[in-house]
Amino acid sequence: MAKKNEIIVKDVVIKTMTKDGIDYICITDIARQKNAVEPKDVVKNWMRQKNTLEYLGLWEKLNNPNFKGVEFDPLLNEAGSNSFTMSPTRWVELTAAIGILTKNGAGGGTYAQRDIAFKFANWVSVEFELYLVMEFQRLKAKEQESIGWSAKRELSKINYRIHTDAIKSHLIPEEVTPSQASMIYAEEADVLNVAMFGMTAKQWREDNPDLKGNIRDYATINELICLSNMENINAVLINDGVPQGERLMKLNQIAIQQMQVLEGNGNRNLLK
Numbered sequence: 312m313a314k315k316n317e318i319i320v321k322d323v324v325i326k327t328m329t330k331d332g333i334d335y336i337c338i339t340d341i342a343r344q345k346n347a348v349e350p351k352d353v354v355k356n357w358m359r360q361k362n363t364l365e366y367l368g369l370w371e372k373l374n375n376p377n378f379k380g381v382e383f384d385p386l387l388n389e390a391g392s393n394s395f396t397m398s399p400t401r402w403v404e405l406t407a408a409i410g411i412l413t414k415n416g417a418g419g420g421t422y423a424q425r426d427i428a429f430k431f432a433n434w435v436s437v438e439f440e441l442y443l444v445m446e447f448q449r450l451k452a453k454e455q456e457s458i459g460w461s462a463k464r465e466l467s468k469i470n471y472r473i474h475t476d477a478i479k480s481h482l483i484p485e486e487v488t489p490s491q492a493s494m495i496y497a498e499e500a501d502v503l504n505v506a507m508f509g510m511t512a513k514q515w516r517e518d519n520p521d522l523k524g525n526i527r528d529y530a531t532i533n534e535l536i537c538l539s540n541m542e543n544i545n546a547v548l549i550n551d552g553v554p555q556g557e558r559l560m561k562l563n564q565i566a567i568q569q570m571q572v573l574e575g576n577g578n579r580n581l582l583k
Contacts, residue, residue, distance in 0.1 A: 318446040336428035339420030345435050355398050361391035370410050379406045506562035533573040
């Protein structure tokens, strides 16, 4: 399934999407810089040029094992002549190309793989190409940041599951009420919070009444990595029957050591 997005380049909305791991940019949107009424004609005029077809053919040969090179050769020979015409649909049908594709309906248009789209943008306007590259790079950086955040949250969830399973097995007495079980979980979460942040979740909320979420939502990536490691270690310590107070001291030492490695942070103090 294609993942769609948009970027704004010089007040022009440019659609983007990712399909089968390939990033595409809507060159129909780019073509409106040159002809707002008939952008399709701009794309066709670009595609009928010999150097354009040479570039498209080479890209397909490098990236598409199913590219029909035999059908491509006569097209390249004809390209650039007065009688030669080419459209995105015809290009795909004749050569099984993947670098260019067309979409119908809402959000439709001609899409090109990002390098091809940059090439087209350069043909339309060198200035527009530079702004397009900048905005597209900004979009991809934002997506990577989002992926990194999702990954670290999933890591925390997995380790939390390991952590709570250990608590169920070793800290919860038989036939406890749900509220009692919840209280035990909260206390164990706060063992980690105090070891890492020096305060409980409740203390953080009292100190930060205007902030939404919880203390871990405002943790850095290094702090979350360290917390994930501590959750695993705490589960082992619980399995070994180590008392909570002793576990807190051990976890605090681990937090300081790991954060010093990750950040060179010597400002954290051991609990005494």
